[in-house]
Amino acid sequence: MARVVTRQHKVIATIAAWLVAFLIFFPILYTIITSLKTEPEAIAGFSLIPSGTFENYITVQTRNDYIRPFMNSVILAVGSTILALIIAIPAAWAMAFSPTKRTKDVLMWMLSTKMMPAVAVLVPIYLMFRDFGLLDTHIGLTVMLTLINLPIVVWMLYTYFREIPGEILEAARMDGAGLWQEIVYVLTPMAVPGIASTLLLNIILAWNESFWTIRLTTTTAAPLTAFIASFSSPQGLFWAKLSAASTMAIAPILILGWFSQKQLVRGLTFGAVK
Amino acid sequence: MGSITLNKVSKSFGEAKVIPSIDLEIVDGEFVVFVGPSGCGKSTLLRLIAGLEDVSGGKIMIDGKDVTDNAPAQRGLAMVFQSYALYPHMSVRNNIAFPLKMAKVDKAAIDQKVTDAARVLNLTDYLERRPSQLSGGQRQRVAIGRAIVREPSAFLFDEPLSNLDAALRGTMRLEITQLHHQLKTTMVYVTHDQVEAMTMADKIVVLNRGNIEQVGSPLDLYSRPRNIFVAGFIGSPKMNLIEDDYARSKGAKTVGIRPEHFTLSRDSGLWSGTVKVAEHLGSDTFLHLDVDGIGHINARCDGEFGARHGDRIFLTPNETKLHRFNEQGLAI
Amino acid sequence: MATQNTRALARFMMAPSVILLLVWMIVPLSMTLWFSFQNYNLLNPGNVSFAGLFNYQYFYSDPAFFQSIWNTLVIVGGVLLITVIGGIGIALLLDQPIFGQGIVRILVISPFFVMPPVAALVWKNMIMHPSYGVFADISRLFGFRPVDWFAQYPLLSIVIIVAWQWLPFATLILLTALQSLDSEQKEAAEMDGASAFSRFIYLTLPHLARAITVVILIQTIFLLGVYAEILVTTNGGPGYASTNLAFLIYRTALLGYDVGGASAGGIIAVILANIVAIFLMRAVGKNLDR
Ligand SMILES: Nc1ncnc2c1ncn2[C@@H]1O[C@H](COP(=O)(O)OP(=O)(O)OP(=O)(O)O)[C@@H](O)[C@H]1O
Ligand SMILES: [Mg+2]
Numbered sequence: 001m002a003r004v005v006t007r008q009h010k011v012i013a014t015i016a017a018w019l020v021a022f023l024i025f026f027p028i029l030y031t032i033i034t035s036l037k038t039e040p041e042a043i044a045g046f047s048l049i050p051s052g053t054f055e056n057y058i059t060v061q062t063r064n065d066y067i068r069p070f071m072n073s074v075i076l077a078v079g080s081t082i083l084a085l086i087i088a089i090p091a092a093w094a095m096a097f098s099p100t101k102r103t104k105d106v107l108m109w110m111l112s113t114k115m116m117p118a119v120a121v122l123v124p125i126y127l128m129f130r131d132f133g134l135l136d137t138h139i140g141l142t143v144m145l146t147l148i149n150l151p152i153v154v155w156m157l158y159t160y161f162r163e164i165p166g167e168i169l170e171a172a173r174m175d176g177a178g179l180w181q182e183i184v185y186v187l188t189p190m191a192v193p194g195i196a197s198t199l200l201l202n203i204i205l206a207w208n209e210s211f212w213t214i215r216l217t218t219t220t221a222a223p224l225t226a227f228i229a230s231f232s233s234p235q236g237l238f239w240a241k242l243s244a245a246s247t248m249a250i251a252p253i254l255i256l257g258w259f260s261q262k263q264l265v266r267g268l269t270f271g272a273v274k
Numbered sequence: 275m276g277s278i279t280l281n282k283v284s285k286s287f288g289e290a291k292v293i294p295s296i297d298l299e300i301v302d303g304e305f306v307v308f309v310g311p312s313g314c315g316k317s318t319l320l321r322l323i324a325g326l327e328d329v330s331g332g333k334i335m336i337d338g339k340d341v342t343d344n345a346p347a348q349r350g351l352a353m354v355f356q357s358y359a360l361y362p363h364m365s366v367r368n369n370i371a372f373p374l375k376m377a378k379v380d381k382a383a384i385d386q387k388v389t390d391a392a393r394v395l396n397l398t399d400y401l402e403r404r405p406s407q408l409s410g411g412q413r414q415r416v417a418i419g420r421a422i423v424r425e426p427s428a429f430l431f432d433e434p435l436s437n438l439d440a441a442l443r444g445t446m447r448l449e450i451t452q453l454h455h456q457l458k459t460t461m462v463y464v465t466h467d468q469v470e471a472m473t474m475a476d477k478i479v480v481l482n483r484g485n486i487e488q489v490g491s492p493l494d495l496y497s498r499p500r501n502i503f504v505a506g507f508i509g510s511p512k513m514n515l516i517e518d519d520y521a522r523s524k525g526a527k528t529v530g531i532r533p534e535h536f537t538l539s540r541d542s543g544l545w546s547g548t549v550k551v552a553e554h555l556g557s558d559t560f561l562h563l564d565v566d567g568i569g570h571i572n573a574r575c576d577g578e579f580g581a582r583h584g585d586r587i588f589l590t591p592n593e594t595k596l597h598r599f600n601e602q603g604l605a606i
Numbered sequence: 607m608a609t610q611n612t613r614a615l616a617r618f619m620m621a622p623s624v625i626l627l628l629v630w631m632i633v634p635l636s637m638t639l640w641f642s643f644q645n646y647n648l649l650n651p652g653n654v655s656f657a658g659l660f661n662y663q664y665f666y667s668d669p670a671f672f673q674s675i676w677n678t679l680v681i682v683g684g685v686l687l688i689t690v691i692g693g694i695g696i697a698l699l700l701d702q703p704i705f706g707q708g709i710v711r712i713l714v715i716s717p718f719f720v721m722p723p724v725a726a727l728v729w730k731n732m733i734m735h736p737s738y739g740v741f742a743d744i745s746r747l748f749g750f751r752p753v754d755w756f757a758q759y760p761l762l763s764i765v766i767i768v769a770w771q772w773l774p775f776a777t778l779i780l781l782t783a784l785q786s787l788d789s790e791q792k793e794a795a796e797m798d799g800a801s802a803f804s805r806f807i808y809l810t811l812p813h814l815a816r817a818i819t820v821v822i823l824i825q826t827i828f829l830l831g832v833y834a835e836i837l838v839t840t841n842g843g844p845g846y847a848s849t850n851l852a853f854l855i856y857r858t859a860l861l862g863y864d865v866g867g868a869s870a871g872g873i874i875a876v877i878l879a880n881i882v883a884i885f886l887m888r889a890v891g892k893n894l895d896r
Binding site for chain 3: 016024
């Protein structure tokens with residue numbers, strides 16, 4: 001009897017869950033479907049079955065030079081993430097393994113910089129970028145994204161490093177490992193999973209950052225966020241192409257995101273929820 | 275090749291003075307055990323010797339050389355941690371080889387030593403596994419293997435067996451003791467388990483609140499405890515400590531009687547009491563008695579002495595084995 | 607000595623991060639503060655003068671300012687309401703034993719990874735478009751006149767889009783918290799005869815309290831700065847109907863070229879964000895002491 005109820009319960013819950021999941025995912029699904037339609041099909045009313053053309057993807061590339069913003073997104077996201085990691089790893093290491101009374105304050109302060117609203121510093125940043133010739137450059141935007149995400153990177157790494165038992169590092173010290181060897185042979189291999197998820201999450205955040213990337217670029221360094229935002233001006237009837245461009249813009253990060261969903265919670269809540 | 279001398283060593287964490295001042299001499303080849311209640315500073319003392327903590331004052335010498343300011347690796351000591359502290363991302367082989375790699379020993383020599391250590395520790399079949407694929411006892415052996423291959427001048431153990439179950443603890447105790455006979459290297463061993471202390475040590479150091487209460491061989495401490503703390507701490511079941519009239523009649527503040535130093539009888543004796551609990555171990559029986567006019571007493575008797583809950587029995591302390599303590603708790 | 611060395615080294619290793627963030631925080635912010643007391647227009651850059659509190663007064667007396675503050679609050683409040691309540695519901699659902707849980711999770715979390723401009727464009731054209739959107743198709747199916755969302759309900763439309771983006775975040779965090787609820791506790795409550803509803807009220811909800819707090823605070827920080835969604839869909843209009851504070855500052859600065867005015871607005875935004883930040887830091891800080 002109990003088993004029957006449980007099974008029924010499971011079936012009902014499954015149907016409900018899949019329905020909710022479908023509704024939430026629907027806008028993305030419909031975008032992908034539309035990208036495979038011809039332009040007349042795309043505006044011909046609701047239909048989930050496309051004719052299956054890849055025409056739009058090709059057109060987006062030939063007409064709008066899709067590759068350039070895509071490469072810019074890659075360069076900016078990966079570049080800023082690696083830069084942030086290089087700066088943050090030593091800091092997080094120090095805070096996790098050689099904590100002082102002030103470590104907690106430093107961490108909290110770093111978090112507080114993340115809370116500064118972007119618009120509050122839009123004017124000075126814009127002027128500085130203009131005066132130093134950094135507008136629409138890869139360097140300028142990479143530095144910007146690095147600074148924005150640095151606190152999150154430090155925090156994530158810190159929460160991961162803190163879970164590495166201190167006794168293991170002491171054992172390495174007893175075994176004659178110098179600081180450098182300790183880092184290379186013991187700490188890094190143990191920290192790799194944490195560093196990898198930090199890397200992943202930070203690439204996602206940098207890829208999707210849509211304030212500075214739109215405001216500080218025009219063409220040369222413009223990533224996908226700016227590229228897509230430029231379609232907001234009246235665009236006539238080329239929705240299938242817009243869908244194709246959108247699909248390409250979100251696909252890589254969607255896939256990365258699926259892999260990193262577990263770490264996401266921890267990273268975005270600064271370790272407050274695990 | 276492994277004598278350790280502590281000279282007025284002290285340690286404070288901020289305001290808290292964990293170790294006021296300790297002098298201690300550890301002779302080469304000795305098996306020394308630090309015992310004491312939880313939080314008394316055993317680990318801290320061991321870590322000071324290892325160099326994992328800086329001393330707040332005093333000097334540490336190894337083989338007559340002042341190593342107070344040396345880094346852990348330069349002291350030539352090896353340590354086995356309570357959590358084993360194995361490198362989870364390395365195979366057993368690489369775990370054991372790690373200190374040799376750090377010392378830049380050449381490849382062939384490393385292989386030879388790892389193989390030897392693995393044979394001694396029965397790890398030969400597990401060399402390619404990861405620590406997570408080993409049992410607790412095997413992990414412990416890997417940790418010991420990692421310590422052995424360095425041929426240190428002394429081994430430091432911090433409660434290495436406390437994560438193992440009782441049976442395994444017994445086996446490992448034996449293995450470590452045998453290892454000591456084999457290697458004849460100095461071993462400093464921290465535990466709060468006084469059975470380990472009694473069975474393994476050449477010399478026991480009893481610590482209490484960062485101070486040394488007594489140093490001596492196990493039997494020394496057992497039969498001639500210097501004060502009430504040592505008397506109560508060493509020995510299981512605990513020594514009976516009796517105050518009041520009986521103690522005064524013996525000219526002491528407190529009198530201590532070990533559980534085995536009673537003559538028990540069904541019909542006559544100095545004291546009489548009721549059996550509260552009788553723990554039959556087969557060879558022995560431990561009796562928890564409520565003695566008239568004295569209170570709770572632990573007594574040990576032969577397994578054949580068939581006492582049960584509620585029985586009335588008589589007991590007489592063996593006057594020649596009494597421990598007498600004065601007002602300050604020191605033995606008279 | 608060994609450990610003292612490590613301490614010095616630790617400082618050295620923290621230095622780059624600390625210094626960078628310190629500069630990043632202090633320099634632009636003090637510039638904003640400075641500009642907010644100046645008459646400074648990019649169209650007339652040679653003519654900068656001290657303005658006192660004029661910029662603040664000007665910003666304050668502008669009816670768009672109050673509208674934008676109100677809109678900011680509506681966006682934050684509306685999205686929070688939808689995501690927290692929806693998130694709890696969906697998290698409870700996903701916490702049940704279901705077939706294909708992994709895939710369902712992936713589908714539900716997906717919108718969070720969609721970059722804001724894409725999210726906004728997809729909703730604008732594919733879903734909410736008055737003639738070609740899915741909503742319009744549905745309306746026609748039932749014989750209603752399609753709604754012109756961005757013209758008739760611009761703010762609501764933006765709330766819906768942003769809520770869609772943040773619902774996965776709330777769900778994922780609440781689900782994670784839910785899964786850490788001791789199942790023995792649940793079983794004990796069941797044994798005690800607690801109904802499903804009272805188990806939810808007395809056991810689950812208190813357990814979720816902290817996660818809900820974190821969701822509210824973190825989302826608030828991001829929601830105060832909603833920008834791309836507005837830029838791509840309504841561009842703040844019609845009029846100022848969907849302009850929030852962030853968008854107003856952007857308009858003032860880069861469309862109105864009024865550096866002083868935008869800076870005054872920026873300082874107000876900082877104050878607003880700080881009020882939230884104080885609460886968030888408390889919640890996160892508590893966790894550090896554990
Ligand atoms: N890093 C530290 N900072 C501050 N206090 C410490 C530190 N390490 C140890 N202590 C304190 O020093 C005292 C001795 O600690 P220690 O770890 O040496 O005890 P122990 O004898 O090994 O105890 P146990 O048997 O529980 O392992 C304790 O009161 C402990 O709180
Ligand atoms: Mg200890």
